[in-house]
Amino acid sequence: MIKIILLALMALLLPTLAQAQSTAEHPIKKQNNCQDFTNVTLRKLRSKEFVNLCQFENQPLLIVNTASNCGFTPQFAGLEAVYNKYKDQGLVVLGFPSDDFFQEENNEQDTAKVCFVNYGVTFTMFATSAVRGSDANPIFKHLNSQTSSPNWNFYKYLVSADRKTITRFNSKVAPESEKLTAAIEATLAIN
Template sequence: MKSLTLLSLFITITASSAFASQCPEILKGEQRLLNSTDTVNLCDEFKGQTLLVVNTASQCGFTSQFDDLEKLYQQYKDQNFVVVGFPSNDFRQDKGSEEQTAKVCYLDYGVTFPMMARSSVKGSDANPVFEKISDQAGVEPRWNFYKFLVNKNGDVVATFPSSTNPMDTKLRRVIEQQL
């Protein structure tokens, strides 16, 4: 009887740790950082955090949202929250080199949140992160600066159109509910 109890305990502990180490589908894989050869393992970097995933463009009417995305990131980063930017030229407003895109993000707007390399965010060539986000949310980005809130479990819990300012009360309320 004692060995059966120990066996049950061992199976429970093993199953619990295996479950805890699983990575949400959205975070499986690596991404190259903007204008860099460095890559980041999304699971290692972001597992267990609330994410605001944003497709960005450096030459868009909404590009000034980088200021408020940075403010939002600074406001909540100590509460397991991260803004993650994915530059894309899908809407033809992130032309030129990645170096130019990085200049806009880092120098012009002072972005400190993670920015991934330029990639497609819709269609058959979509970045795997956006492919999974679109599958869950049932919507692809309709324009630049479309925002997807992903909870700590890797589930898309809200989407916000490009016109929603990052400091919008409703958006911040939904983020706070996830923290």
């Protein structure tokens, strides 16, 4: 009986494992039907899984550069609350840990602990990357060219579902503030 259960589980898991392996082998594969700056594949935080951001096509994005040891780190709780409040209406929150301001952990395990254990983050977090300068990840290169580079951690970029409008909010604008809430609700209303 145990052998039958194990064989059934293996049969169910093998396609998933094969797909994960395929994704890991081709992390920069682009989607043909997605024609905007989100057509990039990035690795999730403390994971071998890669995500092409085109999967969020036609959904508004709230993109945030984060850090684990910053005075604004408690904003993770507010970002999680915003995500839970608006995810069913289509809002996607994406976190990009960065050590550009020397306030990120030295390894992904510690960064992941801050995000997932300390703050209970369930929205997508990506592997640590640069968000400023020539080394910026492709998402922030585009955001920076359309607005300007973040001057500190926890800058928030609200991107419309059609990717034509990008609104930048500095660190002092809390995730649950009236200003950001109004912008999110206006963006969702357009969708």
